[in-house]
Amino acid sequence: MPADDALAAAKARMRDLASAYHAALPGRDTHSLMSGLPDVHLRFMPLGWRDGAYDPEHHVILINSDSRPERQRFTLAHEISHAILLSDDDLLSDLHDAYEGDRLEQVIETLCNVGAAAILMPPELIAEVMAQFGPTARALATLARRAEVSVSSALYALAEQTDLPVIYAVCALGRPSRAAETPGDDEPALRVLSVRASSSAPGVKYTLAAGTPIPDDHPVAAALDTGMEFSVESYVPFRSGKRMAAFVSVCPVRGAVAASFRLDSLRRTGREDPAEPSREEEKRGQLKARPGEPPEAGSP
Numbered sequence: 001m002p003a004d005d006a007l008a009a010a011k012a013r014m015r016d017l018a019s020a021y022h023a024a025l026p027g028r029d030t031h032s033l034m035s036g037l038p039d040v041h042l043r044f045m046p047l048g049w050r051d052g053a054y055d056p057e058h059h060v061i062l063i064n065s066d067s068r069p070e071r072q073r074f075t076l077a078h079e080i081s082h083a084i085l086l087s088d089d090d091l092l093s094d095l096h097d098a099y100e101g102d103r104l105e106q107v108i109e110t111l112c113n114v115g116a117a118a119i120l121m122p123p124e125l126i127a128e129v130m131a132q133f134g135p136t137a138r139a140l141a142t143l144a145r146r147a148e149v150s151v152s153s154a155l156y157a158l159a160e161q162t163d164l165p166v167i168y169a170v171c172a173l174g175r176p177s178r179a180a181e182t183p184g185d186d187e188p189a190l191r192v193l194s195v196r197a198s199s200s201a202p203g204v205k206y207t208l209a210a211g212t213p214i215p216d217d218h219p220v221a222a223a224l225d226t227g228m229e230f231s232v233e234s235y236v237p238f239r240s241g242k243r244m245a246a247f248v249s250v251c252p253v254r255g256a257v258a259a260s261f262r263l264d265s266l267r268r269t270g271r272e273d274p275a276e277p278s279r280e281e282e283k284r285g286q287l288k289a290r291p292g293e294p295p296e297a298g299s300p
């Protein structure tokens with residue numbers, strides 16, 4: 001089996017296993033998440049650079065107590081996925097047939113992230129958020145809040161279940177990435193607004209590289225400055241400088257900005273689409289600031 005097919009099959013299997021695990025849980029708090037592994041103990045302790053670990057020999061999951069809560073939560077689901085994976089002999093032997101060495105380790109880590117996402121963000125939850133908000137920045141922020149995961153974790157899960165041509169991103173202030181710095185620049189490093197993480201719906205061949213700077217006049221920058229959520233016709237700010245027209249929605253969240261770039265709304269007919277005047281109006285209406293507070297207000 002070609003490697004891509006093997007990986008797709010393994011991901012699908014992992015998703016099924018994680019969904020079955022999730023379905024049997026009494027709830028989604030930490031205690032409930034562990035209830036599917038009655039023989040395994042959970043310990044929180046400082047682990048340095050490591051987020052967590054699963055020790056199958058001693059039946060222990062370790063979580064770094066120094067990490068932020070939503071990171072601990074994703075790590076817990078990731079380590080649980082290691083335990084789920086180890087208990088599935090068929091999947092394990094398929095993986096050992098298809099991969100070896102470092103690549104095998106990599107694939108296992110990827111699968112455990114897939115499993116973690118499926119445990120914390122089951123398809124029903126994503127479908128519910130999507131039905132309410134569409135493929136927007138608000139959907140991304142809401143999913144992260146409801147699943148109690150970071151916006152970056154929510155990003156990948158949401159993108160995978162988006163069937164429209166959409167790019168999602170989380171942008172935040174930070175030091176410019178190496179690639180964005182001018183060689184020989186002696187200026188002290190400024191904090192620049194850039195892409196932290198990005199993920200695209202299946203079939204979308206574009207993605208925003210981490211570290212891509214956001215121009216000052218872009219809606220993402222405006223959302224950070226004003227703290228307001230809105231949607232507007234704008235563009236995808238690719239690192240190459242290329243600007244691709246897109247319907248952009250932005251939503252401030254935890255000091256960062258969630259963004260979605262919908263690529264099809266302008267492409268069909270240029271600016272105006274007479275077939276869907278009401279939807280166009282509705283989108284424009286969202287440009288006006290929403291009086292509601294940002295969904296993450298009050299979060300640490």
Ligand SMILES: [Zn+2]
Nearest residue numbers: 078082109112
């Ligand atoms: Zn792992």
